[in-house]
Amino acid sequence: xxxxxxxxxxxxxxxxxxxxxxxxxxxxxxxxxxxxxxxxxxxxxxxxxxxxxxxxxxxxxxxxxxxxxxxxxxxxxxxxxxxxxxxxxxxxxxxxxxxxxxxxxxxxxxxxxxxxxxxxxxxxxxxxxxxxxxxxxxxxxxxxxxxxxxxxxxxxxxxxxxxxxxxxxxxxxxxxxxxxxxxxxxxxxxxxxxxxxxxxxxxxxxxxxxxxxxxxxxxxxxxxxxxxxxxxxxxxxxxxxxxxxxxxxxxxxxxxxxxxxxxxxxxxxxxxxxxxxxxxxxxxxxxxxxxxxxxxxxxxxxxxxxxxxxxxxxxxx
Amino acid sequence: xxxxxxxxxxxxxxxxxxxxxxxxxxxxxxxxxxxxxxxxxxxxxxxxxxxxxxxxxxxxxxxxxxxxxxxxxxxxxxxxxxxxxxxxxxxxxxxxxxxxxxxxxxxxxxxxxxxxxxxxxxxxxxxxxxxxxxxxxxxxxxxxxxxxxxxxxxxxxxxxxxxxxxxxxxxxxxxxxxxxxxxxxxxxxxxxxxxxxxxxxxxxxxxxxxxxxxxxxxxxxxxxxxxxxxxxxxxxxxxxxxxxxxxxxxxxxxxxxxxxxxxxxxxxxxxxxxxxxxxxxxxxxxxxxxxxxxxxxxxxxxxxxxxxxxxxxxxxxxxxxxxxxxxxxxxxxxxxxxxxxxxxxxxxxxxxxxxxxxxxxxxxxxxxxxxxxxxxxxxxxxxxxxxxxxxxxxxxxxxxxxxxxxxxxxxxxxxxxxxxxxxxxxxxxxxxxxxxxxxxxxxxxxxxxxxxxxxxxxxxxxxxxxxxxxxxxxxxxxxxxxxxxxxxxxxxxxxxxxxxxxxxxxxxxxxxx
Numbered sequence: 001x002x003x004x005x006x007x008x009x010x011x012x013x014x015x016x017x018x019x020x021x022x023x024x025x026x027x028x029x030x031x032x033x034x035x036x037x038x039x040x041x042x043x044x045x046x047x048x049x050x051x052x053x054x055x056x057x058x059x060x061x062x063x064x065x066x067x068x069x070x071x072x073x074x075x076x077x078x079x080x081x082x083x084x085x086x087x088x089x090x091x092x093x094x095x096x097x098x099x100x101x102x103x104x105x106x107x108x109x110x111x112x113x114x115x116x117x118x119x120x121x122x123x124x125x126x127x128x129x130x131x132x133x134x135x136x137x138x139x140x141x142x143x144x145x146x147x148x149x150x151x152x153x154x155x156x157x158x159x160x161x162x163x164x165x166x167x168x169x170x171x172x173x174x175x176x177x178x179x180x181x182x183x184x185x186x187x188x189x190x191x192x193x194x195x196x197x198x199x200x201x202x203x204x205x206x207x208x209x210x211x212x213x214x215x216x217x218x219x220x221x222x223x224x225x226x227x228x229x230x231x232x233x234x235x236x237x238x239x240x241x242x243x244x245x246x247x248x249x250x251x252x253x254x255x256x257x258x259x260x261x262x263x264x265x266x267x268x269x270x271x272x273x274x275x276x277x278x279x280x281x282x283x284x285x286x287x288x289x290x291x292x293x294x295x296x297x298x299x300x301x302x303x304x305x306x307x308x309x310x311x312x313x314x315x316x317x
Numbered sequence: 318x319x320x321x322x323x324x325x326x327x328x329x330x331x332x333x334x335x336x337x338x339x340x341x342x343x344x345x346x347x348x349x350x351x352x353x354x355x356x357x358x359x360x361x362x363x364x365x366x367x368x369x370x371x372x373x374x375x376x377x378x379x380x381x382x383x384x385x386x387x388x389x390x391x392x393x394x395x396x397x398x399x400x401x402x403x404x405x406x407x408x409x410x411x412x413x414x415x416x417x418x419x420x421x422x423x424x425x426x427x428x429x430x431x432x433x434x435x436x437x438x439x440x441x442x443x444x445x446x447x448x449x450x451x452x453x454x455x456x457x458x459x460x461x462x463x464x465x466x467x468x469x470x471x472x473x474x475x476x477x478x479x480x481x482x483x484x485x486x487x488x489x490x491x492x493x494x495x496x497x498x499x500x501x502x503x504x505x506x507x508x509x510x511x512x513x514x515x516x517x518x519x520x521x522x523x524x525x526x527x528x529x530x531x532x533x534x535x536x537x538x539x540x541x542x543x544x545x546x547x548x549x550x551x552x553x554x555x556x557x558x559x560x561x562x563x564x565x566x567x568x569x570x571x572x573x574x575x576x577x578x579x580x581x582x583x584x585x586x587x588x589x590x591x592x593x594x595x596x597x598x599x600x601x602x603x604x605x606x607x608x609x610x611x612x613x614x615x616x617x618x619x620x621x622x623x624x625x626x627x628x629x630x631x632x633x634x635x636x637x638x639x640x641x642x643x644x645x646x647x648x649x650x651x652x653x654x655x656x657x658x659x660x661x662x663x664x665x666x667x668x669x670x671x672x673x674x675x676x677x678x679x680x681x682x683x684x685x686x687x688x689x690x691x692x693x694x695x696x697x698x699x700x701x702x703x704x705x706x707x708x709x710x711x712x713x714x715x716x717x718x719x720x721x722x723x724x725x726x727x728x729x730x731x732x733x734x735x736x737x738x739x740x741x742x743x744x745x746x747x748x749x750x751x752x753x754x755x756x757x758x759x760x761x762x763x764x765x766x767x768x769x770x771x772x773x774x775x776x777x778x779x780x781x782x783x784x785x786x787x788x789x790x791x792x793x794x795x796x797x798x799x800x801x802x803x804x805x806x807x808x809x810x811x812x813x814x815x816x817x818x819x820x821x822x823x824x825x826x827x828x829x830x
Contacts, residue, residue, distance in 0.1 A: 050427055075429030085424025089442045089516040099428050131516070147428075 001026045001187055002047060002155065007056030009042055016042045018211040019056070026154075029188040030216075033198045034208035040191045043208070044157055047189060048077045060155060075102055078148035078186075082160035084140045086132040086147070092118075093128040096147050103151060117146045120182055138169040149182050156183070158190040162197065174200060195235065199242050207231055219246045224314040244274035247310065249298070253290055255306035259297040266295055273307055325477070329496050332473040334536030335391075335466055336459040336500075339398035341530050343455060347403050348448070351410025352436065361411060368404040376401070376465050377581070384469065384582055389550070389591045394463075394471030401462050402455035409451025413444025445519060446512050453508035460501040464493070468579035470550055470586075474500075476577045480553030489557065546829040547822075550578040550592035559763075560756070560770070561596065561802060564618035571823050584609065587807060594822065599803040600652055600703060602659030610808040613818040619802040620770035622752035623777065624703075625795040626711070627784065632745035633791065636694055638719045640793060643746070645682055645714055646707075647794035655703065655798040662702045669702065673709035683713060689720025697747035698727040699735050703800065707748045732757055740788060750800060754780040754792070773799075 002024040009017040017039040024030045032040035045051040047058055049070045058065050065073055086095050093114055100110045115125060121142045132140055141161065148156060162170045162177075177183065178201060192198050198205050199219045207214045207222065214234075215227045223242060226232040235242065249256070249269040266289040267279075276298060279286060285299040354361035374382075379400065383393030417440050425439045441448075467475030477493025480486070511522060555561040556577055565571040573594065578586065587595045588607035597604060599611055626643050633640055650658075654676075661672045677683035696711055698704035705727055712723045726744055729735040732753055738744045755776055756766060769775040781792040804819055816822050 048427055050423065071429045071431050073429075074427055077427075079424070079427035081420050081424055081427075083418070083420040085420045085427075087421060087425070087439060087443075098425075098430075102429050102434075 001028075001061065002189065003057075003059040004043070004047070005057045005059070007043070007046060007053045007058060009039075009046065009051060009053050015211055017046075017053075020208075020211075020213055021056075022206055022213065022216055024187055024189055026187050027185050029186075029190065029201060029203045030206055031198045031202035031204070032189065032191045032206050032208060033195065033202075034193065036193060038208040039211035040206075040208050041159055044159055044189055044191045047155075047157055048074050048079060075099055075151075076153055076155070078151075078153040078156040080144050080148045080156070080158040080161045082163040084132070084144040084164070086140060086143060088132055091129050091131055092123075092135070092143050095132065095143060096128075096150050098147065099151050113150055114146075117150050117182070120180070121146050121149075122176070136169075137165050138173055141165060141173060145177075152182075154185075154187060156186045156188045158188065160191055160193070162194075163192075177201070195238050195242065196245070199246055207234065209234075241274075243307075243311065244277070245272050247273050247307065249273070249276060249288055249303070250290060252303070252306040252310045253294075253296075255309045256296050256298070256302055273303060276303055325492060325496065328472060328474050328476055328493070329500070330536040332460070332463055332475075332497065332500065333533055335394060335398065335463045335471060335473050336456065336504075336533075337530055337536075338534035339395045339463075340402055340452070340456055340459055341534050342395065343399045343402035343406050344452065344530075346399070347406030347451075347455075348410050350403075351407045351448075352414065352441075354407070355411050355414035355440075358415075365404075365408055365411070368407050371400045372404045374400075376462050377468065377579075380465060380469050381582060384585060384589070384591075388589065389470045389578060389582065389586045390576065391471050393469055394466035398459050398462055398466070401458050405451040405454040405458070406448070407451075409447050409454075410444065413447030413451075414440045416447065417443045442516065442520075445523070449508060449512040453505060453512065456504050456508060457501050460497060460504060464497055467553065467577050469582055470576035470578040470592075472577070476553055476556070478553075479579070480557045480577075482553075486557065547573060547593040547826060548591075549573045549575045549594040549596075550583050550586055551575055551596040552580050552583065553577055555596040555802065560618055560620055560752075565804075565819070568616050568618045569819050569823050571819070571826070573822075573826055587805065590807070593806060593810060595805050597803055597805045598800055600655040600659055600798055600800040602656060602661070602663035602702065604656050604805065605660040606664040608808050609805040610811050612804040612806060612811070612816065612822055614803065615818040615820050617771045618819075620752045620756065621773045621776060621799050622750035622801040623773060623795040623797075623799050624707070624748050624750050625777075626707075626746045626793045627739065627749045627754070628746035628791050628793060629739060629742065630785070630789045630791055631742070632694070636692065636719075636721055636745070638721070639694065639715070639745075642714050642718045643711060644794050645718070646710060646796050648797045649680060649682075650797045652798045652800075655800070658706050659702055662706060669705035669709045673706050673713060676706075677710060677713055684717030686713075686716040687718075687720055689716070689722060691720040691722070693722045693724050694746075695744040696723060696725045696727075697729050697735055697738055697744035698725070699732065699747070700728045700730055704748055707796070711746075711748075739790065748796070749792075751776045751780055751792075751795070752801060754784065759783055759787075 004020060004022050007017060007020050008015065020039070020043055022030065032043060034040045042051055046053045047060065047065070049065060060073070060077070096114045096117065097110045100113065114128065118125060118128065123139060123142050123146070127135060127139065132143065135143065145161070162174060165173065174197060190201065202219060204216060204218055205222055206216045209230055215222060215231045217225070219242070222231065223235060223239065223246065226235070249271060252273070253269060266287040269288045269290040277300070280300050285297055287295055288298055289295045350364065354364050376397065379397045380393060383397055387393040387396060421439060421443070422435065425435045430438065463473050464475035464478055466473045467479055474493040474497045477489055478497070481489030481493060511519070514522060551562055562575070578592070583592070583595045584597065584601070584603035584607050586592045587609060597609070604611070628639065628643070658672050658676060661667045662669055674683060694715055696708050698708040708725050708727050712725055715721055715723050726738070729738055735747055736758060739747060751773070752770070755761070755770060759780065769779055777792065777795065784790040784792060804822070806816065811817060814825055816825050
């Protein structure tokens with residue numbers, strides 16, 4: 001886990017990061033969100049000492065990073081960059097093997113682990129001997145991720161990991177990313193300026209502006225309990241589509257009218273309203289089951305009504 | 318012929334060796350320096366500017382600067398070449414490293430590489446094509462500049478090139494220039510191939526490259542022909558002439574360890590004991606400046622080079638008083654006087670005008686200019702000190718004794734340019750040497766030339782007759798001094814060894830092998 005305590009950093013007369021504090025618990029994904037120049041990347045890079053803070057402490061897994069050797073610290077933390085940062089003169093296999101080699105792994109272990117990780121990231125083994133320049137943007141980003149994950153670090157830092165991809169690739173790779181087994185147990189800090197990305201992937205979001213934290217909270221907190229005008233305005237234009245994505249059928253379960261029990265294959269109630277509506281494009285209705293075993297029949301009119309009532313309820317709270 | 322081809326091979330190997338040994342040192346110095354300034358960008362400006370300034374020093378001047386510091390021969394040549402090769406290597410190393418994508422460097426750091434690992438595994442390999450481009454530039458520069466190394470006795474293809482230029486021998490120039498050009502093209506092509514290799518192959522080649530460099534550098538250390546207790550430094554021109562090194566070998570049987578060196582630095586090198594015997598000119602001012610003495614040419618292989626004005630016959634008719642005035646100087650200047658006058662301009666840096674005037678005053682020949690308006694006499698001169706002084710004297714004599722006006726056209730390059738100007742009525746007269754008239758301008762059959770070349774009077778009569786017949790040009794009475802080739806030694810050493818003639822020298826060498 002990561003603990004950032006009252007950290008500040010300035011460049012000349014500009015204060016890039018002011019008194020920033022937050023905690024990321026084990027297995028949690030915290031996303032630093034904000035416009036460019038808000039200090040989110042600086043904050044991220046201070047966690048693996050690419051940037052040294054002027055004041056404050058950072059603890060990773062309970063140890064003060066200022067007291068560790070930077071090289072050793074960094075080898076234990078996965079890092080993914082916007083422009084992949086792959087070495088163009090190394091093959092994919094060599095790129096993936098960089099950190100294991102620095103850690104002194106044996107050849108056999110490097111090889112078997114490389115094969116394993118590359119398979120998990122849905123990359124064909126034939127790419128291992130290719131150079132990064134021969135791969136597509138999406139494939140390169142996967143290699144970048146494989147390189148960060150190969151040693152199975154408990155902490156992963158990501159700086160706009162999908163920033164350099166086109167929109168289509170980006171959406172699909174994001175979906176894949178969400179489902180990756182390898183990432184489920186990781187403590188992650190990720191930087192993005194893309195609101196949808198943040199809401200889709202985050203456990204909690206840390207909204208930053210002008211070097212300061214505006215609000216930290218779950219996506220729902222940010223949507224329904226913005227603490228300042230800035231937080232409210234920041235999401236205003238995207239609010240509706242964000243709501244569709246983060247509100248699940250569970251959330252509005254009680255507001256969906258009950259129906260006769262049916263014996264049909266049922267979906268989990270954890271799917272988002274957005275996904276449910278997507279489903280209804282191809283079928284007039286379908287059945288969902290909530291964790292307590294209750295089944296309900298879902299139709300378009302039923303969920304739109306329930307969703308509206310939920311929205312109203314949230315704004316009154 | 319086979320001797321010449323041996324020589325060509327030897328010089329080519331020397332050239333390659335010289336190029337690569339300096340390149341090797343330039344890489345050893347330039348690469349770390351380039352890395353340093355890529356890390357400490359603040360000092361990059363001043364380091365690059367300094368290397369740039371070094372690059373702008375004319376190569377001959379740079380070689381000249383090296384002599385007091387490092388003497389002559391290989392050391393100063395290597396250092397000078399190294400200096401020229403430095404800038405492209407430093408600059409390209411710097412540019413290459415600075416040009417490495419920041420995100421790649423950041424990734425390397427973020428993965429836990431230390432500075433050395435980043436340098437050797439990321440920055441240098443990625444900068445390598447740019448660095449190689451720098452080395453390529455440096456190599457081609459070095460192949461070119463290495464031709465100048467023969468000026469300071471470091472050998473190489475320059476010996477042929479500059480020998481050929483001095484002797485007006487095109488074949489000899491080409492014998493040096495073509496291999497040098499081919500060398501430059503081949504090396505450039507090979508390095509271009511290297512530069513365009515992909516990363517995988519490049520890695521392997523880069524392991525072999527230093528060994529390759531070392532081997533090529535090794536060519537320079539090939540043993541020299543033969544050693545002797547004394548060392549001679551001869552100009553490229555002297556090396557190729559029958560009345561030069563060839564004559565010394567065939568007539569005297571002189572065997573001396575010889576290095577080829579430029580006239581510009583030869584005297585100084587003798588003075589600084591880098592050389593013991595040099596091939597100079599008997600009236601050169603540096604003879605006096607460096608306290609050298611001439612070894613007597615007791616078997617007379619050096620033909621006399623008596624100076625006399627040569628005048629167009631048409632000009633003598635046009636300016637009836639001219640001959641009489643020019644002959645005022647006849648017989649007035651001996652070898653030692655001419656040496657002294659040359660010394661004043663070359664070493665004391667007095668203007669030729671002042672030196673000429675002072676001399677005329679001392680001989681009561683000087684008269685104030687009459688500022689006449691009776692037509693313009695055009696005086697020519699070749700491009701060296703002695704001729705400037707003579708031209709000034711003639712100018713003053715004409716202005717003081719006649720009503721003619723004078724135009725001087727000094728600095729007319731070499732013999733050929735000067736003589737062509739005279740033939741084509743661009744000038745009326747200039748001072749020429751009997752030996753030059755015979756061997757360079759008339760070029761009679763070798764047999765005949767041999768017979769008369771050593772006799773001062775026969776030569777003078779022959780050139781005068783032939784010039785009148787062929788060119789309608791008249792040789793006036795010789796001025797008195799004989800500016801011929803001469804072997805010289807330091808006066809002190811000559812005394813110590815008891816060597817006063819070339820025959821003495823040969824005997825000394827034979828006795829002290």
